Amino acid sequence: MSGHPSTYEPKYGATKWLDQRLPIVRMGADFMTFPSPRNLNYWYTFGGILALCLVSQIITGIILAMHYVPHIDFAFDSVQRIRRDVPFGWLLQPMHAVGASMFFFAVYVHMFRGLYYGSYKAPREVLWIIGCLIYLVMMATGFLGYTLPWGQMSFWGATVITGFFGAVPVVGESLQQWLLGGYAVDNATLNRFFALHYLLPFVIAALVAVHVWALHHVGQNNPIGITPKTQKDTLSFHPYYTVKDAFAVVVFLLIFAFFLFYQPDALGHADNYIQADALKTPPHIVPEWYFLPFYAILRAVPDKLAGILLMIGAIAVLFVLPWLDTSKVRSMRFRPVARGFFWIFLFFCFILGWCGAETPDNMVPFMSVGDKGLNFTWLSRIATIYYFAYFVVILPILGLVENPKDRPESITKAILGDTSHSAAAPAE
Amino acid sequence: MSETQVIDAHGEVIDDDKRDFIFIATGAAAAAGAALLAWPLVAQMGKAADTLAAGSVEIDLSKVAEGQQLKILWRGAPVFVRHRTAKEIAEAEGVDISDCPDPQTDDERLRPTPEGKLDPRFLVMIGVCTHFGCIPVGESGDFDGWYCPCHGSHYDTSGRIRKGPAPKNMAIPDYVYISDTVIKVG
Ligand code: HEM
Ligand code: FES
Numbered sequence: 294m295s296g297h298p299s300t301y302e303p304k305y306g307a308t309k310w311l312d313q314r315l316p317i318v319r320m321g322a323d324f325m326t327f328p329s330p331r332n333l334n335y336w337y338t339f340g341g342i343l344a345l346c347l348v349s350q351i352i353t354g355i356i357l358a359m360h361y362v363p364h365i366d367f368a369f370d371s372v373q374r375i376r377r378d379v380p381f382g383w384l385l386q387p388m389h390a391v392g393a394s395m396f397f398f399a400v401y402v403h404m405f406r407g408l409y410y411g412s413y414k415a416p417r418e419v420l421w422i423i424g425c426l427i428y429l430v431m432m433a434t435g436f437l438g439y440t441l442p443w444g445q446m447s448f449w450g451a452t453v454i455t456g457f458f459g460a461v462p463v464v465g466e467s468l469q470q471w472l473l474g475g476y477a478v479d480n481a482t483l484n485r486f487f488a489l490h491y492l493l494p495f496v497i498a499a500l501v502a503v504h505v506w507a508l509h510h511v512g513q514n515n516p517i518g519i520t521p522k523t524q525k526d527t528l529s530f531h532p533y534y535t536v537k538d539a540f541a542v543v544v545f546l547l548i549f550a551f552f553l554f555y556q557p558d559a560l561g562h563a564d565n566y567i568q569a570d571a572l573k574t575p576p577h578i579v580p581e582w583y584f585l586p587f588y589a590i591l592r593a594v595p596d597k598l599a600g601i602l603l604m605i606g607a608i609a610v611l612f613v614l615p616w617l618d619t620s621k622v623r624s625m626r627f628r629p630v631a632r633g634f635f636w637i638f639l640f641f642c643f644i645l646g647w648c649g650a651e652t653p654d655n656m657v658p659f660m661s662v663g664d665k666g667l668n669f670t671w672l673s674r675i676a677t678i679y680y681f682a683y684f685v686v687i688l689p690i691l692g693l694v695e696n697p698k699d700r701p702e703s704i705t706k707a708i709l710g711d712t713s714h715s716a717a718a719p720a721e
Numbered sequence: 722m723s724e725t726q727v728i729d730a731h732g733e734v735i736d737d738d739k740r741d742f743i744f745i746a747t748g749a750a751a752a753a754g755a756a757l758l759a760w761p762l763v764a765q766m767g768k769a770a771d772t773l774a775a776g777s778v779e780i781d782l783s784k785v786a787e788g789q790q791l792k793i794l795w796r797g798a799p800v801f802v803r804h805r806t807a808k809e810i811a812e813a814e815g816v817d818i819s820d821c822p823d824p825q826t827d828d829e830r831l832r833p834t835p836e837g838k839l840d841p842r843f844l845v846m847i848g849v850c851t852h853f854g855c856i857p858v859g860e861s862g863d864f865d866g867w868y869c870p871c872h873g874s875h876y877d878t879s880g881r882i883r884k885g886p887a888p889k890n891m892a893i894p895d896y897v898y899i900s901d902t903v904i905k906v907g
Contacts, residue, residue: 449855453871456853475772477797477854485766572792572799574855576870592872597852597888653873 297509299323328527329534330515332704336410337513337534338541339403345542346396347501351494353389354438361441363487365480368443369568387557393435394560395549397583400428404611409635411623412514418615420507425611427500430493435581437490443483444565445575451478451486453578460598477571517707518623519700526704577652585649586642589673590680592653603677610684617684619692627698631691638683641676648673772796777907779899782843790859792848795906799856800894801848802904805878810841812865813879823890827879830890834898845904846880847894852887867891 301322303309312319360379362371375382404424407413413421440451455478459469474481512521521527528534552559560582564575580588591604610617625632653670660667701707727735775796782802785791791802805813810827818824830846831839848867850857855871862868863884864877874885881890896906 449871452855453853459854471767474766475768475797476775477849479772479797481769481772571794571797572856574870578855578871592886595886597886600886 297323297326297328300326324509325529325531325535327509327530328521328524329513329530330521330704331526331528331533332515332517332708333513333534333537334516335537335541336402336406336516338538339399339406341538342399342542342545343396343403344501345545346392346399347494347497349392350389350396351498353385353392354491354494356385357389358487358491361487363441363484365443365483365569368441368483372442384553387553391549391552391557391560393438394552394581394583395545396431397435397581399545400431401583404428405639408638409625410514410516411518411618411620411625413615414618414621414623415615416511417507417514420504420511421615422612423500423504423507425608427497427504428611429608430497430500432584434490434493434497435583437486437493439581440478440483440486441490442565443569445567445569445573446562446565446578448478448569448571449574449578450580451482454580455482457601460601462598479571514623515704516624517626517701517704519702519704519707522703523705579650582646582650585647586645587649589645589647589649590677592649593670593673593677607680610681614684614688618688619690620688620695620697621692622697622700627700628691628695629698630695631688634683634687634691637679641679644676645673645680648676775907777905779903779905780845781903783902785843787842793906795847795894799848800906801844801846801859801880801891803844803859804842805844809865809878813844813877814841816877816879816881818881821890822882822888825879825881825890830879830881830893832893832896832898832904834901836901843904844878844880845894845896845906847892849891850874850887851882851889851891852885857891 299319299322301312301319303312303318308318311317357375360371360375360382362368372386375386377383379385407421407424436450436454440447455469455472458472459465461468470476472482473479474485515521562579562581567575579585587604587607590607591600594600594603620628620631622628625635648669651669653668653673655669656664657667657669657672660672727737729735778793778795778800780791780793780800780802782804785802785804787804788806789804793800793802813827816827818826827841828839830844831841832845834840848856850869850871852869852872852874855869857867857869857874857876859867862875864875866878866880866883867876868874869876869885869887872886874887875883876887876891877883879890882888894906896904899905
């Protein structure tokens with residue numbers, strides 16, 4: 294899976310024999326010695342963290358599936374039983390539920406990292422697109438999983454989301470009922486959602502393998518976005534980055550542990566501890582926090598189909614980003630103007646998240662007096678406009694008109710300064 | 722096809738037309754087979770026979786007092802049976818429907834009694850918001866009808882959409898009066 298010349302030499306008879314038949318040890322060895330840019334910072338540790346998250350979700354998920362009952366009459370109680378009666382269920386169920394949030398937190402850091410350092414630009418377009426696909430399947434998995442505990446938010450979230458398909462012209466209603474397996478969200482729906490929730494993480498695992506393959510084919514980007522030119526610009530993945538990743542994982546796990554042991558329900562919604570009731574909608578439906586920005590975009594327009602199209606567009610635009618950004622300079626470090634727009638973009642993503650959590654007609658604190666001023670619908674409209682403008686107006690134009698700063702010649706020069714004139718360059 | 726004959730290793734003449742035919746016929750048979758197999762794989766997700774046969778419910782309207790609303794689960798979704806007050810009926814009938822996003826008169830939303838008349842007191846509809854399917858709350862909203870808390874759709878006392886993101890009026894289920902006071906839904 295790697296694009297660098299192999300340095301693996303099998304030492305023993307058995308490994309030589311195996312290497313000629315299945316070079317699997319070689320693959321692992323090449324993976325560990327993969328030359329990585331020597332200037333990777335901690336934002337580059339989130340890929341490893343994400344791999345850990347996926348493994349953790351799969352292990353805890355399979356364990357939960359041993360005790361969970363996918364039937365509308367038993368699902369809610371079976372999750373409560375896991376939390377109360379199953380040995381260590383109190384630990385394993387929140388590991389999965391909190392784990393999903395941690396997974397999304399990590400994927401967002403990973404994606405914004407890519408946006409900042411221009412990791413989507415040539416030659417990494419395919420790598421980026423596979424990442425976007427992973428994110429899409431993750432969203433589906435998270436949504437399907439959230440219906441399983443069969444609380445009020447599970448049920449009404451599922452109703453609203455499957456309602457999106459009902460907005461498709463002409464065939465919408467049939468499509469929606471086909472997905473549900475009935476006229477409304479019911480047992481047939483819960484059953485198939487469980488089957489698909491079990492399946493999709495393995496699809497993600499397969500996509501991750503292709504993602505890493507693409508990564509090793511084109512090589513890693515880095516904080517200054519300059520392609521490594523000589524061996525001096527790189528370091529072996531092990532031990533340099535295995536150790537760096539491991540340290541980041543420990544810090545990440547500390548945050549994970551805080552939520553797991555002290556605030557296991559802080560990232561969820563209290564209404565999900567009320568069993569699903571098909572006759573009563575909770576007064577205020579909200580998705581999980583990681584979907585809030587998209588929910589705000591959905592509600593920003595007063596039209597059903599337009600809202601959905603805009604929400605789909607918000608994700609679709611990521612897929613074509615490599616061709617929207619016209620700048621050849623990868624890292625924002627050398628694009629002072631673009632950098633400013635990037636931080637505003639990040640700010641508005643948080644604003645969208647906030648809008649998604651609020652009731653649309655409510656007034657925005659500090660920006661309104663009584664019922665005069667800005668309400669959340671308008672705030673989400675402003676943020677939505679910026680969200681799209683960043684991709685389809687700002688990045689395409691900036692690349693043509695901005696004046697990027699001078700870039701260093703190589704990674705080594707950027708770190709150590711120009712060493713070519715000093716007679717005795719320090720030994721590596 | 723080709724003017725010069727091509728001879729294979731066994732000394733036989735290669736007939737390209739025949740090969741093309743076999744190639745296309747094989748491909749077509751495989752594609753048809755795949756489509757036939759895909760059909761049950763896709764169709765199994767549709768409504769099962771027992772779901773379709775979920776049957777009908779009879780509702781005794783005389784049990785619903787004026788100003789009261791009954792909520793009955795039918796096909797997994799709530800059916801509202803509202804006994805409207807004189808004021809609500811007047812409001813429902815007094816609307817200039819050309820202003821409505823989904824124009825329908827109040828009469829069009831009722832079904833005839835055995836005598837062939839309309840009884841405007843009883844409004845029977847599927848209590849599902851036509852936006853994304855939440856259940857609207859009764860006696861609220863800007864039009865004294867229903868208000869959907871999910872994304873703020875306002876329905877009037879005839880269940881018509883008047884304001885907000887929902888595109889359509891709340892649906893009227895298939896139902897008939899089987900006596901003066903009993904209806905059968907489904
Ligand atoms: C991509 C990885 C995964 C993500 C993002 C994910 C996400 C979720 C979420 C958000 C929930 C709801 C938790 C709650 O609110 O209580 C859930 C529940 C569940 N998941 Fe997963 N999951 C993943 C992988 C898996 C796998 C591989 C399985 C294996 C079968 C699985 C089995 C379950 C079960 C049985 C439940 C219901 C019990 C419960 O709610 O805790 N999950 N998942
Ligand atoms: S579901 Fe009723 S307004 Fe959206």
